[in-house]
Amino acid sequence: MPGLKEIQKAKNAYREVILAMPNVVGIGAGYKVVGNQKTEHLCIITLVKEKIPASELPPSGRVPPRINDILTDVVEVGELRALQDHQTRWRPSPAGVSIGHYQITAGTLGCIVRDRASGAALILSNNHVLANSNDANEGDPILQPGPADGGQNPQDALATLTRFIPIHFTDEQPPEPPTSCLTQIAIGIAQFFGLKKWLASLQAPQQPLTNLVDAAVARPMNENDLLDEVLEIGHVEGVLPPELGMNVRKSGRTTGLTTGTITVIDTTVTVGYVGSRLARFDNQFLTTPMSEGGDSGSLLVDDVARKAVGLLFAGSDKTTVFSPIQAVLDALEVML
Known part of the structure; x- marks a missing residue:
């Protein structure tokens, strides 16, 4: 079996040939993976933006199974870009970065969704991020980055508020x-x-008003200003219901990429908002602590299938609170 030095020598000899192939973004050495399982065989690894079946590639674009009798492997890594801060201005803007109604501080852009009726692209986040906790009007500017991170109107306006689910506060009972x-x-x-x-x-006492989601959507001024992926996670497609013990991750404006585990489901919680206002939410779920202020609006994704699970809207130093993503999509009449 060839050793690492032999593999590195062969890799360096064919580096420019491999890098000249379309779709290739890098080349290196590592262990070959077969059926999602790492083997003990060292190989030359070709890094590509997208893994395409060999039958769909021209002969000149196919990486041979062996180079100088050394195994090869092809690994999809997406398009590699210099990583910017989650709180800076992005164009095009991915999810997981700073955003907010022009009169708030800042929250997180959750993901790109589609209107079920028109198919138009929309930005998903929380009501208290995009609609200023009900105190906003349709058409209000949404800034990226949010005002707390230097976003100014109109030069940093990315979208306009389209609709939101009103939050029922207990003082409005x-x-x-x-x-x-x-x-x-x-x-x-x-x-x-x-x-x-x-x-x-x-x-019997009157039942208090309750909520199912803290959610809103905004329409981008230009769809080309949006990148349909979550920063440090990638493209997310499909949804899963939350399950106890599920390992999850999110990408947010303040804490970036964090991981956690779902600890409580089918939860009724009382959440505090600006101005000492309280709101009760039913059918929520909790994870281990994985957020701080400004992460509100982050999309929660499961670790295995990379499918959407929830929308972050509250938390403490002990836990983070999410709404099930399907409830959010249904309430706003959008799809992921």
Whole structure:
């Protein structure tokens, strides 16, 4: 079996030939992978933007299975670019970077979605990122980067607010209606005859307003200003429901790429917003801590299939809170 020095010598001898092939972005040495399993065989590795079946390539664009009797392998790595900060200006803009309504600080661009009716590309993030926690109007400018990161209107306007799901805050709870005479009589009868279940139903407190998502979408001024991938994660396609123990990752404006594990599902939580306002959310899920302020709006992706799982909107130093991505897509009538 050839040693590493022999492989490096052959790699260097054929480097320019391989690098001149279309779709190739690099060449190196490493272990050959077969069926997603690393083998013990060292080989020459060709790095390509996209792995294309050999039958679809011209003979001049095919990497031979062996070079000087040394095994080769082809690995897809995408288009390699110098990594910018998540808080700087990006054009085209990927997901995972700073964004925000022109009157807020900054949050995270979650991903690119499509309107179910028109097929138009839209930017997905939170209501409190794109719609200023309900205090915004359709057509308001959305900046990238967000205002806290130097974004200015109009020169950094990337999109305009299209629609959002209103957040119901607990301080907006409608007052309980006054008890009618008939209801008071019914309560008296129930008390007299000891009808506990009936009495409980008559005296039951009003259920608080609740929410399922903190979400909004914005329409880009120019679709060419968007890059349909998540920074440090890549292109995401398809969705998965959250499962206990699922290993996940996200890319956000503040903490960048972080990983975690889903710890709690089917959760009802009370979340604090600016101005000491509170809102209750049902059917959420929690992960190990993987975010800080400014990461709101990040898309959560599973580690294995790289499918979307949730949309980040809250957290603490002990946990991070997400809405299931399917609930977000359905509420906004968009698709991933």
